Every structure is written in structure tokens, then in C-alpha cells.
Amino acid sequence: MTYTLSEIAAMLGVAAPDAPERHISVLLTDSRSLTNPSETLFFALRTPQNDGHRFVEGLYKSGVRAFVVDKELNGDILSKMSEAVIFTVGNTLDSLQKLASMHRRRFKKPVVGITGSRGKTIVKEWLGYVMMPQLNVVRSPRSFNSQIGVPLSLWNLDNECQVAVFEAGISKFGEMGTLQEIICPQIGIFTNIGDEHDAGFDSIEQKCREKMLLFQECEDLVYCADNTLISGIAVDSVEKGVIKSWTINGNSSAWLQLSVEHLQPGETTIRYEYEGVCRSVTIKYTRKEDIENACHVLAASLVLGIEHDIIARRMSTLPQIDTRLSVIEGVNSCMIITDVGPVADSVWMSTSLDFMCRRKTPDVTLTVILVNPEIVIDSNLKKILVRRGVSRLIITGDRPSEPVCGDGFPELKVEQYVSLQQMLAEVSQSDFDHELILIESSDSLCAESVLEMLEARRHETVLEVNLDALVGNFNLMRSLVKPTTGVVAMVKAGGYGAGSYELAKTLQAQGASYLAVAVADEGVELRNRGITMPIMVLNPKVTNYRTLFRYGLEPEIYSFDILDQIICQAERQGMNGFPIHIKIDSGMHRLGFLLEDMPRLVSTLQKHKAVSPCSVFSHLAAADCPDMDSYTALQFDYFDSCCKQLQAGFGHHIMRHILNSVGIARFPDHQFDMVRLGICLYGISPLELPQLAGLKPVSTLRTVIISIKTWNDGTTIGYGRRGVVAKESRIATLPIGYADGLNRHLGCGRGAVFINGCRCPIVGSICMDVCMVDVTGCECEVGDAVEIFGRNITADEVAGLLDTIPYEVLTSVSQRVKRVYYRE
């Protein structure tokens, strides 16, 4: 939607700006999603982890001119933003919500609101899919259902929209009222209610009542009458609403009587009687939760007056919905993102394009492949693609729309094929080079076949890296330090095995102060791929100072030897004040200067201005050993004395840092200017502490079953016949061995893997590339996923079996294992 700034000022109740009028079409809360700066209004939101006010100055530099803030901006920044229009309000989130709700009031067409514990996104997308060929439908992008996501979703309502479908999600008591005011649905769908314990609520009943508030002004409410809790609360809380419940258990009070049959394998037929006529729809799903979601979609479609023929036809092809986006290495230095979504229209694609743009590096171009798109490729979509920097668009499928051309968009090269088969026949791997490719498809099999062509290696063993977990862990740890304390993110050893570039990119965007790598080469690779934030190098080698200067990599200096060398090189290269980091040995007794070295260190540094001490730091030897806290206290004292002597020699402030992950949790009084976050960033806590309970593992090592056989008792398995089955057993073979990083000491029953909810012990010796596991009693088949370590079998547990620490388990996954990055 587009408003002028004066109109927005009026809606927010603030004074109109005395600046040239400006049209605003984009509301932005996350600075990384910037697409169209001149038409953007940025809301500086404050969350427990982050403060949007920090990004105002950067956004101004990127061309944004309109801001909503709730605290005074610093005068320095203001003086650099002479063209900015700044609305100062009491609370930026309230204002965002107010603006959305005022916008909503102008819209008279039906709005469907969906809430419940599970299935919200699927029901929303399926309902959109059923209506889409006939009606112009606006939906929430993906699962934008929070206090921030809902107002942003509402903004997509425009005059062309004929029906809107939004989802609302809450995590604690008292949140639904706000979402109700914004969405104000006339038609409601309550998907279901989970009985899991929920920290934000006193009881399930309270949770159910809170969710029901979304429907307080609904005219029609769809829910399953077989759910007694929802039924009971619905009947006495929806005031003016008409209840449109459905049943598959013959509940006589329900509005719609359904019966479910499985006539063909893999299909479900739902029969119903409506307006005196018996009808049926058949869906390609059989799981209980899919049937429940489909019944909601059927009931809501009837409420919306969709014709039966359309409902039956569209429901027979309901697409799979996977809101996860993953990135995989492709051929010829390409990276591939696959997105399986229902109808890839501009709203759905806004999030996948956003995901793609955040991964863009200077050495790749952007390509989008639309497999059998459901929508017309019009100039509006092309404009959106061009704005995001997409330069190549490949379309397959024979929609009866005229051929798509790049007309009016010379930047966009369009290639079109009448079918997926034709594309696969005519296009080959060599047609792609240094591209970041987004595959959009409503059918996971079609997406797979394109992916298969483009994928670099099809090795069944992968290390999955959950970037959302990384962000969550980073923010959890940041919430333990003062807002003014910087966080150095340790991405040494290839990001503790998870791959440093993707992590660095994510952490740069999260506002980490520094990255720390082990060796200069790791830093060079990050710079070459476009990482611009400060990088510290922990082990600079004697020979590569020039590389450090050239790439702006700041070394750790731990002896007079290397101090003299870097000074000599820096002077020769004409450097002035190149930042270095002084390492103090306060008790680890590994590397670093001692207290008695301080006078010489200070005088050397004072004499040579080619380098300049930027920070001084030390490392704790026993931060995770509470019984040695008195030793740690001595380290703090020693460090303090060194810092004082060093600082006294210089006019500028030298930053100090000593805490590692566990130190952050245990010694908040010693945060100083920065902390160095390592293992906890990866979701692993070497010590059980309540403040670290929310950490989530980032890495999961996965493989698949490639063979299963049943053997009689007495059969031996593997090398040296070391595995012996004691009774008739099913033995599965997995394509992972010690060369992938599965430690051989985990063989012969010591370690186990996780398959479909069961722990399956490793049988016999682990081979170089394969191993065998006992799956007797575990329901599984060839092709099923296997977790080696991750959420169910933690790296900590594996470390325990091997008598080592989780650090070693994480960093042992070999380079030949493909890293796959995803967000939930």
C-alpha cells in the first residue's frame, strides 16, 4: 500500500513533516531487508536483544529518508541526516501496530484470521491456493504471525485484494487483543490447541481463551467440533458470531458433517453434505494432521462461497508447504536455495528473495527459476525481481499466458520453457556459473529434479547448520551482557566446524563487534566473500603480515618476537596506527605477555606509531570449573594490573576483554569492553547453567539409510568380525565412516545414532566410509534420515563417550561433508 508521509503522520497522530512530500510503500523493521529506500519508512523497534535505533544512521546512508523512533537520536547522527523526516513517538511498536490497524479499517473485503497451536501456515496457504485462480488473495508472508509480523502483513492489503488471509501467533497471555485489533477478521479459523506445557500461560484453558479473543468480532468461526475444549470455549465466547464447526465423529451439533475414507493408497476422500447435496473432495494426504488442516480449508471455502467444483479441483492438488529455506552448494561455484511453496506470488517470494539477497556475495549474480508457476509473470513481478538485483529468470510450464519477455527490463534476461522436461533436456550444468539460484516450486519433486541437475555432489551425509539457532544463541548470550559491551564472535576452525562464511555473514548482520579467526587465510577468505566487519586473527604466522595489512586483519600479538616483526613490516609498508591486540598470559601459560613485560611493551609501542594497541585481552584457564574460581579471581587481578600499566602509556582508550562463553554466564562483573563468544554460539554449554538453558544446537550431522538386512543370531558384522548379533536382528548400513569424522571409537556398541525416534547402537567397527547400526525394533526403511549428532544425540553426549570435549566433536566433521545452511 502507498500513503504520503503527511497521511501517515495523521494516522500516527504526530505533526506533519515540513519537508517535500514523499510516498511510502514499504514499512521496514529489519534493516537487512531494505529494497526500495526512497519509499521506505523505518520503524526503530526495541526487542530484548536488539535496538533498531542503532541502524538509523546506516539506513540513511543507504537512502532511507523516513524514520519512526521513540528516543532522541544523538546530535552527531542527526546533523548528518539533514534530509530525514523523523517521527518521534512514545513507543515504536505501538505506532507500527496502530498504523496497521488504521490501514485495516479502510478495507471492506472479507478478512480471514487464523490461529491455533499447529497448522496455521498450512491452512492459510492451502486456503489461499483454493481461492487463488478466481480471486486476488493477500496472505501473510510465510509465517509472519507475531506482534511485528502481523502489522507488516496487513500492510500488503491494497485495493485490488478481494480476500485476505492472515495468521496470528502468540506466546504469552495478553498478546491476542492487539493482534485482534489489527487483523479484525470477519471469518475465523481455530486450527487446534496443543496440550503441551506453555510457559506464557497458566493453563491450557487460559491459552485457548486467549487465542479465542482473535474471533471476538467474527461473523463466522470455523473449528473442529470434535475438540471439546475449543467447542466449549467457542460457544460461550463468540458473541455475534455464527459457529461453523465441522465434525468427522458425527457430532450432531456441528454445522458440517464430514466423513473420511481412504479409498486409494496415499489419498483421502472427504465426503460432506452441503445445501442438501452430497459431495466429496479427494486429497493426496493421509496423515491425521493434514486431514484436519484440509477439513478447515474445506469448511472455510464453503463459508467464503467458493463453488464446489473449484474446491474439489484445487483440493485434489494441494501443495506441500515447507517454510524452511535451505542453501546448498551447486556446480560451478553456484549456491542453490530451494523454496517449496504453494503459490509463489510476490508476497510469498518477498521472504525467499530476501533470504537470497542476504546471501549475495560480490562474485555471484542472482538467478530465479520458477517451476510451473501458478501466477502470471507480469511487469510488477519483474520490477520486484529487478529491484532485488535478479538478472536471470528461468520459467518452466505452459500456463496459457503469453510468452514472458524482459520488455522494459533490460537488466533481466528471461528464458522460458514449455515444460520442466524441456528445460531439463535443454539446460545443462555448464549453463550456470557463479550464480546464486533460487528455485521456486509448488511441488517438491519438481524442485528436486532441478536441484539434482545443479547440485555439486550428492553425498548423503551432510552437516546441517541452523542459522536461526545461531541467531537465537547470539542474542541469548548478548542479553547476558550490558548493551555497551561488544561481542567478539569466535568463528575460528571454520566456525567450530560449521563453516565460517555463512556464519560470519549472519553475525555481521546481527551486529557482532568483531569476528575472530585462527589463521590469516580464514580471514582472507571472509574478506574475499564480502565480509567487511573487523576481524581479529588469533595465530598470525610470521610470514604473512602483508596479507594482514592488505585485508585489514588485526593480529593478536603475544610476544616481543612477533611484535618486533610486525613493527618492522608495518614501517616498511608505511602503515600508521595499524590495530593490534595485545595478549596477556594471566594464568593459561600458553601465549602472552607477563606483568613484568609491561614497561618494555609500553615503551616499544610508544616509539613505533606504525601499529597501535586497539585492545588488550587474556583467556581464562578454568572458567568452567567452579572449584577453581579462586584461580580465576587471581587471573582477573593479574589482567587488571597489566591493563592499568598498558593503558597509562596511551591517550586513547584500549579495549579490554577476558571472558569466553562460560565466563560470560558466570562472571558478569568482568565484561569490560568486549566478550569473546565461542562454544555457546554453537548452542553447546560446557556447564549446566540456568541462564544458558535456552541455547539450541546449531549443527546436526545427518545421513540416510542406504541398505537394511535381517541376520540370524550368531552372524558377524564388519571388519575383524567384531560385531556379533545375539538374536535375529535388522542391521542398517549408513554412508558415513571415520573419514567423515565419525570417530572410530564409537563403534562396537559404544555410540548410537537416532532414527525415527529410536536410538540405534553402532554394530561392529566403523569403516572408512560406512558403518552399520542395529535397527531391530525401530520402524525404518531405506532412505530414512539418521541423526549422528544434533538435537537428540548431543555433541556433548558424543564427547562424553569419547572422553573428550564437544569442541573436538564439532570440529572433527571432515571437509568432504557438505554443509547445508537453513533457516526455520
Ligand SMILES: *Cc1c(COP(=O)(O)O)cnc(C)c1O
Ligand atoms: C576459542 C577462544 C575463545 C572462545 O572460547 P569458548 O569457550 O568457545 O567460548 C575465547 N578466547 C580465545 C582466546 C579463544 O581462543
